[in-house]
Amino acid sequence: MVMLVQDTSRLKEDILRLKKEKDVVILAHNYQIPDIQDIADFTGDSLGLSRQAGKVDQKTILFCGVHFMAETAAIISPHKKVLVPDLDAGCSLSDSITLDELKNWKNQHRGAITVGYVNTTAEIKSELDYCCTSSNAVKIVNAIPEDKEILFLPDMFLGSYVAKMTGRKNMYIWAGECHVHAGITPDDITTKLDSMKDAEFVIHPECSCTTPMLYDLASGSFDDRRVSILSTEGMLTHVKDSKAKNFVVATETGILYRMRKENPDKTFVPASEKAECQYMKMNSLEKVYDSIIEDKYEITVSKKIADKARLAIDRMLTIS
Ligand code: 13P
Numbered sequence: 001m002v003m004l005v006q007d008t009s010r011l012k013e014d015i016l017r018l019k020k021e022k023d024v025v026i027l028a029h030n031y032q033i034p035d036i037q038d039i040a041d042f043t044g045d046s047l048g049l050s051r052q053a054g055k056v057d058q059k060t061i062l063f064c065g066v067h068f069m070a071e072t073a074a075i076i077s078p079h080k081k082v083l084v085p086d087l088d089a090g091c092s093l094s095d096s097i098t099l100d101e102l103k104n105w106k107n108q109h110r111g112a113i114t115v116g117y118v119n120t121t122a123e124i125k126s127e128l129d130y131c132c133t134s135s136n137a138v139k140i141v142n143a144i145p146e147d148k149e150i151l152f153l154p155d156m157f158l159g160s161y162v163a164k165m166t167g168r169k170n171m172y173i174w175a176g177e178c179h180v181h182a183g184i185t186p187d188d189i190t191t192k193l194d195s196m197k198d199a200e201f202v203i204h205p206e207c208s209c210t211t212p213m214l215y216d217l218a219s220g221s222f223d224d225r226r227v228s229i230l231s232t233e234g235m236l237t238h239v240k241d242s243k244a245k246n247f248v249v250a251t252e253t254g255i256l257y258r259m260r261k262e263n264p265d266k267t268f269v270p271a272s273e274k275a276e277c278q279y280m281k282m283n284s285l286e287k288v289y290d291s292i293i294e295d296k297y298e299i300t301v302s303k304k305i306a307d308k309a310r311l312a313i314d315r316m317l318t319i320s
């Protein structure tokens with residue numbers, strides 16, 4: 001269905017009015033479509049949104065992101081109602097480990113500390129010692145005594161990045177991946193960087209090109225240009241502060257909207273135009289509107305699971 005511009009702006013006005021009337025705060029991830037970012041109260045990365053979920057005054061949080069993010073908000077704010085516009089907005093990375101797989105893995109490494117990326121279900125979080133996000137994973141691992149074995153899950157690229165940055169040898173990494181970031185290949189990067197000789201390069205640690213890139217960096221292959229491995233919010237801060245004018249951006253393409261809006265004098269090119277998360281893009285203005293009007297779809301986490309999972313999230317929030 002093609003929406004007319006005036007329909008879109010009327011819908012946005014209605015949403016803005018309704019969220020005040022019904023005491024709803026809208027939190028949106030950096031990968032959401034531009035129209036949703038426009039009506040959100042806060043747009044940010046996983047860590048920033050988790051923090052907001054714990055701070056906001058409104059009695060309802062409408063989470064525009066994917067399922068595990070809304071669950072995290074429900075765990076952090078158990079007395080608030082948490083809604084999502086589409087229940088099918090999942091995550092291939094969070095699907096890459098099951099509760100049984102994690103329990104078996106823990107049984108094989110008794111005494112190891114489990115560190116899990118925020119991209120996991122509430123059930124998985126309830127089995128973790130620490131939660132982490134792309135912006136604090138290195139800090140969390142560094143906070144764990146060196147003699148302790150670590151089980152890091154579920155993203156293997158983030159895991160290899162963290163192992164390399166911390167020099168940790170006793171860290172086991174689960175072989176999970178996000179299909180969007182894993183799909184950004186070293187070839188995509190080389191092609192884009194070759195076409196923009198003066199561009200800085202910002203890369204998300206979930207990307208499959210992170211690992212070869214770290215070796216290239218270590219060997220001096222990128223001495224002539226700046227390469228930074230950052231979370232989505234870290235990227236936004238970095239490109240604002242940088243003196244460079246051109247950037248190649250390796251993550252989900254939704255981030256380009258904020259980058260371009262906040263830095264109109266700079267040029268941003270995606271490392272891969274195909275890097276689009278179909279789950280993040282399931283949310284639409286119409287679904288946001290329906291969500292507020294009909295109070296749907298509510299995300300709940302049982303008290304037993306939430307209380308255990310909150311420990312891992314709180315440990316993360318204290319360290320980062
Ligand atoms: P961050 O926003 O925390 O960098 O995470 C990216 C991501 O893939 C979320 O699904």
Ligand code: SF4
Pocket residue numbers: 066090091092093094119178179180181252277278279280
């Ligand atoms: Fe999950 Fe990847 Fe989509 Fe992020 S981009 S929500 S990690 S599938």
